[in-house]
Amino acid sequence: MNLPMNKIIDFIKNYWPSAITLTVVLYATLCSDPLGDSSMPPIPHLDKLIHAVMMGGLYGAIVFDRQRSDRSCRLSAHFLLMLVACVVAFSALDEVAQYAMGLGRSGDELDFVADCVGVIVAFFTAPAAVRKVLGV
Secondary structure, eight states, X not given: OOXXXXXXXXXXHHHHHHXXXXXXXXXXXXXXXXXXXXXXXXXXXXXXXXXXXXXXXXXXXXXXXXXXXXXXSOOOHHHHHHHHXXXXXXXXXXXXXXXXXXXXOOOOHHHHHHHHHHHHHHHHHHHHHHHHHHTO
16 A cells, blocks of 8 residues: 555654654663663652653644644544553553563553553643644
8 A cells, every 4th residue: 555655744744743752752661771871860759750751741742743733623532532542552562562672671560550640641631732832
């Protein structure tokens, strides 16, 4: 199946922020040492906050790109709930991949819980924030 080149270009134009966000999340979660030699400050559970922000940010980036691609269309509850399911499924697969890759990362159930909390927060906050930013 060949996609017309203009559809591919339109997709890239409309969803590049989501693609960059996804790339950063994958690097941060699957790279064996994403921070290099620097260590995280000794703030309890900071990694859980980072997980919530990453997955909530991914959800928000997709909502932003979808709304930006068609400003006249209001995002449906069905789309937003399906997006929750997709980002949560991605989070689960990401934790499994961390465990399976054997690069010194571990799949952590509490990281997954933090991911889900971030997505839920974004579900309730991102659509209104995106409408305000885009003036829709």
